[in-house]
Amino acid sequence: MRVGLLAVPIVDSDDATAASMVPIGADALRPCPPYGVYLLAGVLSEAGHDVEIIDLIADGSGRLDPGSTVDDLDLLGVSASSLSWASALVSLAHVRKRRPDLFVVAGGVHASQFDQWVMDHSSLDAVIRGDGEHAMLALCAAREAGSSLVKVPSLTWREGHTIRRNALGPAIEQPDLTRWMPLYDQLPERAYFGLALETSRGCAYSCTFCSTPHKGRWRGGEADAVVDRIEALVPVLEKTITNSVYIVDDEFTMNPRRARAIAQRLTERELPVDLLYDSRATDLTRPGLVDALAPHTRSLLVGAECGYDEGLLRVGKGTTCASLRAAAEVLHRAGIARVADFSFILGLPWETPTQVKATLDFGFSLAAEFGVRLLFNWYAQIPGSELWNEARARGKIHESRYDRMGVQRDPNVFFQATRLTPDEVTASVAYGRELRKELPSEVPAPELARPVAITRPLDLGQPVALTTTRPFVR
Ligand code: B12
Numbered sequence: 001m002r003v004g005l006l007a008v009p010i011v012d013s014d015d016a017t018a019a020s021m022v023p024i025g026a027d028a029l030r031p032c033p034p035y036g037v038y039l040l041a042g043v044l045s046e047a048g049h050d051v052e053i054i055d056l057i058a059d060g061s062g063r064l065d066p067g068s069t070v071d072d073l074d075l076l077g078v079s080a081s082s083l084s085w086a087s088a089l090v091s092l093a094h095v096r097k098r099r100p101d102l103f104v105v106a107g108g109v110h111a112s113q114f115d116q117w118v119m120d121h122s123s124l125d126a127v128i129r130g131d132g133e134h135a136m137l138a139l140c141a142a143r144e145a146g147s148s149l150v151k152v153p154s155l156t157w158r159e160g161h162t163i164r165r166n167a168l169g170p171a172i173e174q175p176d177l178t179r180w181m182p183l184y185d186q187l188p189e190r191a192y193f194g195l196a197l198e199t200s201r202g203c204a205y206s207c208t209f210c211s212t213p214h215k216g217r218w219r220g221g222e223a224d225a226v227v228d229r230i231e232a233l234v235p236v237l238e239k240t241i242t243n244s245v246y247i248v249d250d251e252f253t254m255n256p257r258r259a260r261a262i263a264q265r266l267t268e269r270e271l272p273v274d275l276l277y278d279s280r281a282t283d284l285t286r287p288g289l290v291d292a293l294a295p296h297t298r299s300l301l302v303g304a305e306c307g308y309d310e311g312l313l314r315v316g317k318g319t320t321c322a323s324l325r326a327a328a329e330v331l332h333r334a335g336i337a338r339v340a341d342f343s344f345i346l347g348l349p350w351e352t353p354t355q356v357k358a359t360l361d362f363g364f365s366l367a368a369e370f371g372v373r374l375l376f377n378w379y380a381q382i383p384g385s386e387l388w389n390e391a392r393a394r395g396k397i398h399e400s401r402y403d404r405m406g407v408q409r410d411p412n413v414f415f416q417a418t419r420l421t422p423d424e425v426t427a428s429v430a431y432g433r434e435l436r437k438e439l440p441s442e443v444p445a446p447e448l449a450r451p452v453a454i455t456r457p458l459d460l461g462q463p464v465a466l467t468t469t470r471p472f473v474r
């Protein structure tokens, strides 16, 4: 059957008109393709389906209308995160104008968490919750055969006016992780900085701020099979801007022995590939890991989060200021501190200006001593995390907010999540900028700015484009 898979960018505009929407955040930069979509395309294509990838992130225009690409489809799958959910609803409205009859299923982190809500408030026919590989194959097979959807795992769907929730299918296991290749045949030329590749799924930790959907359960592809996959991507690299592969794992080095083995195989095979990956500080201090990875590292992100031990304990990552320091030192010794982004969060729900100051002081001390790059991000509450769930339980946020655009610029969303006042935020940034002046010139410039909810706040008096939170009526 002919299946379309749609990826949408997060867009925003100052006047909230559809005509002036532009991609924002990571979708403005386009570090790598939306892996879930390209992977599912590979899965379906291998099963004999004719797949059309409709990647609206790739052209960087902010366009949300898939146009005639949906005309000859038998089924459309839509993928979105919480922040791109409002865009997905706009795209869906465009699709419905051309194809009111088309079976549309949504998947990805947002629809998986709020399946009931999104079914009640959109014209979707179904949602697949969690891992999509087996469920999407089963859905396509059932639709092709014209059989009932009762047996499709993980499916939330409409039967007449009732919404049914089939039981969750089994999660993807280790061998599945290296079974299907993403379908990069349809990847547009030079649309992304690098390719995306998953080598493991999930995370053994469960940090309170983090919205990853696979907490407490980590599976990693076997090292040789992973390197075979990286090697298979080499001919496709010329389609990218930087010849690099973005490892989309939550934490690439979660199993340091496996990560070291992958790095050693890359060296043995002399593969012309640079990697970008996320890493936990404690893992980086394991013997030999950073030295093995250094020749293959284009950049890495260390989720440092806080600069004081009590905060790190509340975050729950199993790190301390001492382990963050040790990681920075190891990276410095291996000569890759300059490409190591130490990412800190400011304004976590419990934080006062004193704790924000502690994080700034600590971060700048690491940069001064070891030359790591600093990224300071203001805490943004995003669905899926323990902190988001707590805030929702207290009535501070609700999934309906993600049906409308401008979440990041919304002062209500920002200031419901932090106890800092606008003046305290501004003073903290001013303090950090003073510290920045004292850094030696060879240290990469730290990223520290006021949040967009203060510098370019959403004007709540304006209508927000094209979405509705009214229940959908067929
Ligand atoms: C790599 C990555 C990125 C990359 C690539 C993004 C991408 N679109 O692939 C970049 C750096 C660009 C990125 C950007 C952002 N990201 Co990001 N990212 C990830 C990360 C680490 C891995 C995603 C991934 O590729 N996983 C592997 C694939 C196979 O899994 P998957 O995409 O979930 O797809 C599976 C299922 O969800 C399902 N599925 C997915 N789509 C569909 C569609 C259909 C029809 C079906 C049936 C099934 C289905 O099937 C797939 C196979 O099982 C996740 C963490 C995580 N583990 O999910 C965070 C994560 C998804 N990102 C997050 C965030 C917040 C962002 C940004 C907002 C950051 C920013 N400030 O700009 C942007 C948003 C971009 C966007 N358009 O949504 C949050 C999202 C939370 C939420 N509730 O939405 C996560 C969970 C991180 C976290 N720890 O909190 N991200």
Ligand code: SF4
Pocket (backbone or CB within 6 Å): 203, 204, 205, 206, 207, 210, 211, 212, 215, 250, 251, 280, 303, 317
């Ligand atoms: S922040 Fe990193 S270590 Fe913590 S739960 Fe998320 S992916 Fe795992």
